[in-house]
Amino acid sequence: MTELETLLKRADDNLPSSLDKLFALLRIPSISTDPAYRKNCAEAADWLVGELKTLGFAATAYTTKGHPMVVGTSENAPEGAPHVLFYGHYDVQPVDPLDLWESDPFAPEIKDGGNGRKIITGRGTSDDKGQLMTFLQACRAYREENAELPVKITVMFEGEEESGSPSLPAFIEEHGDLIKADFALVCDTGMWDRDTPAIAATLRGLVGDEVVITAADRDLHSGFFGGAAANPIHILADILAGLHDETGRVTLPGFYDGVEETPEEVKKGWEQLGETDQRFLGEIGLSVPSGEKGRSVLELTWTRPTAEVNGITGGYTGEGFKTVIAARASAKVSFRLVGTQDPAKIRDSFRSYVRSKIPEDCKVEFHPHGGSPAIHLDYNAPFLKKAQKALSDEWPNPAVVIGMGGSIPIVGDFQKKLGMDSLLVGFGLNDDRIHSPNEKYELTSFHKGIRSWIRILDALAK
Amino acid sequence: MTELETLLKRADDNLPSSLDKLFALLRIPSISTDPAYRKNCAEAADWLVGELKTLGFAATAYTTKGHPMVVGTSENAPEGAPHVLFYGHYDVQPVDPLDLWESDPFAPEIKDGGNGRKIITGRGTSDDKGQLMTFLQACRAYREENAELPVKITVMFEGEEESGSPSLPAFIEEHGDLIKADFALVCDTGMWDRDTPAIAATLRGLVGDEVVITAADRDLHSGFFGGAAANPIHILADILAGLHDETGRVTLPGFYDGVEETPEEVKKGWEQLGETDQRFLGEIGLSVPSGEKGRSVLELTWTRPTAEVNGITGGYTGEGFKTVIAARASAKVSFRLVGTQDPAKIRDSFRSYVRSKIPEDCKVEFHPHGGSPAIHLDYNAPFLKKAQKALSDEWPNPAVVIGMGGSIPIVGDFQKKLGMDSLLVGFGLNDDRIHSPNEKYELTSFHKGIRSWIRILDALAK
Incomplete structure (x- = not known):
């Protein structure tokens, strides 16, 4: 022995x-x-x-x-x-x-x-x-x-x-x-x-930011003001929809700085694990990979950065209906980081993008959360x-x-x-x-x- | 006498x-x-x-x-x-x-x-x-x-x-x-x-619809699943952002059927009222008319149809942060109608549009509200x-x-x-x-x- x-x-x-x-x-x-x-x-x-x-x-x-x-x-x-x-x-x-x-x-x-x-x-x-x-x-x-x-x-x-x-x-x-x-x-x-x-x-690292958009100084009746007054939910939806392009890539300038491709031999090792999109997603009731096109679920979740909206709220969210135009709307957005992506730069890039989409008579506030490479x-x-x-x-x-x-x-x-x-x-x-x-x-x-x-x-x- | x-x-x-x-x-x-x-x-x-x-x-x-x-x-x-x-x-x-x-x-x-x-x-x-x-x-x-x-x-x-x-x-x-x-x-x-x-x-008439989008069968950890699993808030934001084009017009097919221009003499009558965008919007803390470009606030609020999101919710909306990918997200959307716009047709057009944007592994439900011409x-x-x-x-x-x-x-x-x-x-x-x-x-x-x-x-x- x-x-x-x-x-x-x-x-x-x-x-x-x-x-x-x-x-x-x-x-x-x-x-x-x-x-x-x-x-x-x-x-x-x-x-x-x-x-x-x-x-x-x-x-x-x-x-x-x-x-x-x-x-x-x-x-x-x-x-x-x-x-x-x-x-x-x-x-x-x-x-x-x-x-x-x-x-x-x-x-x-x-x-x-x-x-x-x-x-x-x-x-x-x-x-x-x-x-x-x-x-x-x-x-x-x-x-x-x-x-x-x-x-x-x-x-x-x-x-x-x-x-x-x-x-x-x-x-x-x-x-x-x-x-x-x-x-x-x-x-x-x-x-x-x-x-x-x-x-x-x-x-993966993490950067979070809460975005709060304020339009009018009070909640408005959508009959009286609808069509003329800015709706912060529309502004927010537009901002969030613009975070990804049609291939699933994040659109923020500089977002992919420091993101490198995974070595082929490592990816080959994963292929042998036999993980499939179907099994991975099937466990949670889904079947179609979201996010960047042409990459496996393992690659997407282990080695690719993301932008995800973790929460959103604005206007009337109770039972039934209220035809209100909200004064404010907010979303919590987080980014999973890989490689040498810089949390501070990602945050800055996100905030600049958001600010560029805010009409001049509306306001935006940010509340940071986390920030680890x-x-x-x-x-x-x-x-x-x-x-x-x-x-x-x-x-x-x-x-x-x-x-x-x-x-x-x-x-x-x-x-x-x-x-x-x-x-x-x-x-x-x-x-x-x-x-x-x-x-x-x-x-x-x-x-x-x-x-x-x-x-x-x-x-x-x- | x-x-x-x-x-x-x-x-x-x-x-x-x-x-x-x-x-x-x-x-x-x-x-x-x-x-x-x-x-x-x-x-x-x-x-x-x-x-x-x-x-x-x-x-x-x-x-x-x-x-x-x-x-x-x-x-x-x-x-x-x-x-x-x-x-x-x-x-x-x-x-x-x-x-x-x-x-x-x-x-x-x-x-x-x-x-x-x-x-x-x-x-x-x-x-x-x-x-x-x-x-x-x-x-x-x-x-x-x-x-x-x-x-x-x-x-x-x-x-x-x-x-x-x-x-x-x-x-x-x-x-x-x-x-x-x-x-x-x-x-x-x-x-x-x-x-x-x-x-x-x-x-104006009114049609309301609540849209509930369901993706995974449970809330997910955005670390484990982010980048691969569909996020219903992203889908919803994309849908809502697509409701208007860059001129502020509603994009739904057939939406403007039955909408007529207001007679010039009526509009002239309004001009004499001396209403300005600035006064109208100034009262609620705003200054830039939203909605369709090139129309006065009176025209926008009295004679033009709208699509407004009255409420939105999804994911974590409490204090602080939770890096969750929500299982569902929902929005209450209402349309103000003018002329002979047909509430039933508007609702159908909206629902068809929404359905066309739902990934095949996600679900959508609608809850109607109101419906008056x-x-x-x-x-x-x-x-x-x-x-x-x-x-x-x-x-x-x-x-x-x-x-x-x-x-x-x-x-x-x-x-x-x-x-x-x-x-x-x-x-x-x-x-x-x-x-x-x-x-x-x-x-x-x-x-x-x-x-x-x-x-x-x-x-x-x-």
Whole structure:
């Protein structure tokens, strides 16, 4: 047996005790949004500190204005080995409505998941306690085999991820030195499917703006004034309709500055995933891709920027009818960004466009929301390639490098504040029901997740 | 003195007693929308029946599901004289907020209105008790001079005008024979200004439709789906933006069928009114006419059809931001109609246009609202010309034939159900504060209103 094989066997042998540990953590109802569970959050943090210590880490639960931040640091690693920061979170979502749970959310069980699969049930199994424990139990396999950890490891377990991470930016600001590493491993995402592991290499950024258009100084009777008085809903509709051309491209000047085409080899990898427009859209009751023509749904949602109206309101919106010409109308518009699109420039371009469409006797106001650039790893970065190979060795199908349509704030903070890239690897599945009743994690996700980290740590050191 | 001069003098001499009668009616708080005033509405109806009897009319307060409908019929008129139906309403608007009234709304007074004018204060003075009493006291002048009424007169006083006339259609249906005349005189409108009487000869019709567009079968996260999933707000904005071309014309096929240009002489009459875009729009905080280019605000609001969005809603409209792609978006759209535009055809054309813009995997639903054609008198109709001359004889400035941008349902019902045209003549002024605290009617409106009807009745008989 190679050293790696020994470690993997250790993980296999440890599975029962790994589950015991996971269950102990799952039994703590560490709901971060509900002040009633404050003590439980502290208890989960302390439990993790204890675990880290048994792994030989120096570990502390740092007090924040909210729930504690657990940070642990491993003993020194071999000369020249990289330093990685592992991130996970120990807090969980609330469990209402409780009556929809088939068993107690805080009394985890192993159940038959159908088709011969075993599942671990309970709140936090997939999001994110099960996931973070895959990493700790990978470290334990090294420890128990008396093997030195192959890379220097800092871990950071947050207790407020489910409540918007209010204490996180200040913590990074204050304790940046403590957690700064060569790159981060973030374990809070999913696999492509049951057999195909995934690494998220791109995350779209976001810029939001609320537009409020005011025309007359009061709501008007459309009989008396209709045909002569400006209608702000018409102005707004015209503006929003003009945001896209007939090919689905966004019309704002300079919008596509910094947007690059995805390398052909990456797109080929996606083609092998067998995703179709029909399946992707069929799940939500649609069938025709919207947006830019001639691109697949994966390309559209992972690598292309968008302009979307998230909300619109104006005039009478109640039951029945009121023949009013509204004094004002407003819309919330957001842009998903990719590549090196500059949030500030996009916002400016949007506002200039809107202003150019406002009649001289009408007014417009803007209320900004968010403004974060896209995150994009170099597709050829060695640590990405190494992790991809390690994951491919473990799972039935090769690991795929994917994009994510949404943003993950922590990844942006690591990038912006610590100049640190993140490798997003996780073992959740789409049907894990995170944030919903009957959350579960596949036993396979847990077991092979531990094995995956053993392989990744091994690969990263080489 | 001619017979007409004698009648006018009688009206002058009667002014104090005419005011006594008006005040008696004004003191009855006949608020139709509030069940607490049900008895007062009946009392006002009975009071009017009494008045009509003293004028020699056969009069009855007909019971309806709501408040009574007063109908009175004069003795026979001279052979060959026309038969007119006079319409007014005895119900009034509520008086809240009461603390904004400078005196008791149901204790009418004559006050100094500034600039040497006298005003009659109280709820219903202008809308519509003061107005309907001008007609009754014109009839009284004839009666007291022992002059035969020159035309056959039926009067109809409604008690539910301020609550949407729920009983009116059924009453016309059932008692059509009772009220059918050659044409109607409707006294519930205003003068152009203090010195210029007005006859409304056109009223725009109305068609409303609510459009509900459904895309995905649930609200979507714009990160995961943005760029690939149809956004119903985009579809709706595109539809609404396409309703008008760059000259402000409505783009629906066939929309302008039945729309005719206003005769030059009528437009010339309007030019003399001195209305400017700036004054008209300045009052509501605007300055640039919207809608069809190259037409005055009076032309736009009185004689041109419109398409207006009265309300729009979709997605997240609360405080802050939510990056959602909505499952549905909806708008309430109404069309003001003129000439012989056909409401059903306009609705069909609109719906066809909307359907043509709905992607094949999205759905659209419509909810109809209203659907009444425009009312338009023949500008050369003899009764209009006669009334115009009579009014011009009474007031400092000649009477102007105007349009009205809105609809008056009763006029449509008379037209549709009884094939009866209506002449809209009233003596209210724009600053009468109808529906608001401190409603008033100019003493001049009341006095010269009575004299105006004497002249009109005289003229109609010739």
